[in-house]
Amino acid sequence: MNKTKGCLIANFATVPSRMPEERRLAILTAFVKAQEISALDEAVDVLDMLILNITREAKKTGQKKRLRTLKDLDRAALLLARACALLLDEDTADDLLRKTIFSSVSVARLAESVEKVNELARPQDTNFQDEMVEQYGRVRRFLPALLRDLHFRAAPDGEHTLAAIHYLAELNGSKKRILDDAPEHIISGPWKRLVYDADGRIQRAGYSLCLLERLQDALRRRDIWLENSDRWGDPRQKLLQGEEWQAQRVPVCRALGHPTNGSKASEQLAAQLDETWKTVASRFDRNTAVDICNEGKHPSLTISSLDKLDEPPALIQLSSRVRQLLPPVDLTELLLEIDARTGFTREFSHVSESGARAQDLHISLCAVMLAEACNIGHEPLIKHNIPALTRHRLSWVKQNYIRAETLVSANARLVDFQSSLALAGYWGAGR
Incomplete structure (x- = not known):
């Protein structure tokens, strides 16, 4: 166990002692299970x-x-x-x-x-x-x-x-x-x-x-x-199951454009695939851009390169104007600006349900979310001369603030803010 995790566990150890016995046992059981998975x-x-x-x-x-x-x-x-x-x-x-x-x-x-x-x-x-x-x-x-x-x-x-x-x-x-x-x-x-x-x-x-x-x-x-692994577990177990799936089945299928009947969906896909194969086969002999190469152990499909299409002057001019309008801003600065406008980091609460908040917590939260989203780890974002970006602070924030429910709450605030923008109203719902 590394030193940072040891410190986090030591800090957490005093929290259950202030809880009712039934809640304390539940928290400790969940903690042991989480440590096993980790x-x-x-x-x-x-x-x-x-x-x-x-x-x-x-x-x-x-x-x-x-x-x-x-x-x-x-x-x-x-x-x-x-x-x-x-x-x-x-x-x-x-x-x-x-x-x-x-x-x-x-x-x-x-x-x-x-x-x-x-x-x-x-x-x-x-x-x-x-x-x-x-x-x-x-x-x-x-x-x-x-x-x-x-x-x-x-x-x-x-x-x-x-x-x-x-x-x-x-x-x-x-x-x-x-x-x-x-x-x-x-x-x-x-x-x-x-x-x-x-x-x-x-x-x-x-x-x-x-x-x-x-x-x-x-x-x-x-x-x-x-089993009992998060990153290396069975992804099928994370799918909606049982009553939860039945409750979400209709809206999920509607959003994906699929029928709610699985057999009917399979039949439609099979028919679509069969029709596509037949269409391709009927055009194959006349298509000079595609050929089958029989060299080597297995036949392979050879497709001729497409001719280059020159961009029209209007598109080049538009691209240039759009690039000029975009400010030269770093991704970290952009995330902090979005937080300043929406306050989405205020939706993140401590796992102990304490209302106290560390100084510059929003900076630490944005750094942790950026590290997770870009899959780069904390190392590139650690600044030992900035208290909000030390290794210990980022590990502590990830352990205590980044949870499914806080992410859902922060995302809801972002969606609500976006829906209030005039441009979003002009574009519509996207359907």
Whole structure:
């Protein structure tokens, strides 16, 4: 636990003692649950950064190796190119071809060059997986605890990855290097040569690193998720459910332009898709800008670049005038100006329901909201010489003032103020 969070918890510790017992128990239970969720989120954040660091280190090591061996690879490739040039020479008779090549390049040097190219050249789809496997000694120090303590769940597209996680979790404590009956669906093309040995057996080191790469990808897609996690949980659980959904169903569907009957909506989308496919197919042969390229493993669609459309002079003039009208204002200044006009930061109250407000609280609130909205963290906004922008102040404000209900209240004030503007009345409701 970092020092800032420790200070926040210490400050919070005295608050429940002033509450009635029933409320105190509820607050403490909620606090423990919130800390559990926060700890789990931070643990997976660290895991994500660790896998990213392993990938970055592997790439750096691979690039250094590549630079060291580039001269040897070039030398071998040039020698093979010389031999191939003789092979393509139409003036050389077929029965004299081998003799001509070996008189120019010895058999030993040719064989050595072939071996060197096979050793140093990388497959087209490789992504420094070799160097990742070299870091298995680092990975096996944390992987058993990770698989033991984190309880992963899966969406349908993550079932294969989850099966591999469970398989390795069952091997915790085992020193087996060759794996039997391991789920193989996660082993993609670039990994096959590193996971399977010469006899086609699955090697634990390659399999573990392959799983880590797939796990990171699945976590970011939320194909793999964790219970009791906010940032890494199942996004489907945040959808409206049960009676709450039934109460909001009609206005939500109306706003999105969808029918309230799910089956009817699916039928409409299926019919629309079918009609679109048929329309595209009927025009395909006549469309010279689109072609199907059959080179490579799978066919691909090739679309010609569109001709550039010059902007009309009136549009250029309008854009120039609009830019001149916009004041050169920083985003932070703009947010503070909006607060000065609307007072939306006054809607943020302390979690303890205390009416006391710190000095320049509106500056701290705007900084925290800007950090959250831009996903940049607090670090770029911290100014140790400004009390409202110290690290401790921003962490304290985020912990005690930024909540769902205060955000809703502040947003309502902004909407109310906007609706009172003459320009908004001129534009209308936007429907």
